[in-house]
Ligand SMILES: CC(=O)SCCNC(=O)CCNC(=O)[C@H](O)C(C)(C)COP(=O)(O)OP(=O)(O)OC[C@H]1O[C@@H](n2cnc3c(N)ncnc32)[C@H](O)[C@@H]1OP(=O)(O)O
């Protein structure tokens with residue numbers, strides 16, 4: 001289909017949240033949303049032949065705010081995206097879209113239905129493929145027939161890969177970072193424990209909690225479980241060891257609930273508080289279940305067969321200390337691609353989160369392979 005002319009012929013202000021209505025939407029597993037809005041931010045300008053558009057896909061709890069913009073607020077991938085950076089916003093038109101079902105502006109469980117009521121428990125199941133089809137509609141509205149590059153890490157990597165497979169003619173380069181071809185049994189298992197933590201919170205109320213207390217305890221527990229998987233054993237040991245959270249004493253009381261905390265416990269409590277202050281529990285469920293659904297082979301035969309139709313040049317990257325998305329799984333993905341693709345190993349002791357904390361280490365291969 002020929003994309004419509006861009007809605008915004010004048011340059012957009014960098015890093016400012018915008019909204020686009022993409023109409024009604026039927027989901028892969030049968031759900032329906034009568035009106036979908038996608039929130040997005042952009043940096044740089046679309047060139048005359050619309051060939052310089054780059055899509056950056058966020059991870060599970062990420063937002064559209066990839067890089068600094070007019071507001072000056074830090075972005076979560078500032079090390080990689082910005083003027084003169086590997087993804088150079090002086091040369092490329094960078095777009096970041098909040099995933100369908102998220103809570104950073106796109107239609108999600110906390111949005112209201114046409115009657116003005118929060119979707120809550122009635123929000124349908126969203127797959128990674130649904131999110132790609134929704135994003136393709138936004139690309140049409142922006143006048144982007146094909147992306148120069150689609151890239152992302154973790155859930156963002158799943159979205160990037162699914163883009164390259166679902167829309168092979170619209171992705172010329174694709175970077176899949178710290179991600180697999182399909183969520184594994186163990187990744188699904190970690191996800192399931194997080195879902196249960198939220199759903200078992202008495203304040204969850206089946207997902208309809210927007211007029212009362214929120215299931216912060218459940219979401220906080222989900223984040224604790226997840227965060228342990230995002231960090232390596234060595235990093236936790238190095239940072240915290242068995243240190244107490246001064247002045248607390250982990251052996252300080254005969255009453256278990258009254259004992260003091262170890263530093264690592266205090267750290268996890270802090271991570272839980274940080275997430276509950278910025279994220280909606282229902283969106284956490286929707287996006288986690290989307291990630292569990294991730295499988296580029298579904299209905300497409302073997303992995304080789306599923307990837308055979310891709311035309312993009314790929315960059316597959318893994319974090320060497322990742323214990324959630326094991327480097328071997330990135331090697332397996334790379335080996336199944338139709339063209340020989342080496343895996344770029346990010347050397348970072350932190351674990352899975354290395355694709356965020358050590359993002360600059362993906363800069364060189366991105367520049368060399370895609371953005372020279
Ligand atoms: C509005 C928005 O936020 S948009 C969304 C932004 N987030 C995303 O895009 C998701 C991706 N980002 C992330 O997941 C994270 O930000 C990461 C992985 C990049 C970095 O994680 P961080 O939590 O910042 O790193 P780190 O593990 O070093 O933890 C530092 C925090 O732990 C705290 N901390 C360290 N030790 C302890 C302890 N013993 N007890 C309590 N807190 C502790 C620090 O004070 C610091 O707190 P702060 O973040 O409030 O300043």
Ligand SMILES: N[C@@H](CCO)C(=O)O
Pocket residue numbers: 059060061062153154155230353356
């Ligand atoms: N820390 C990241 C990791 C998910 O892969 C997030 O919260 O989105």
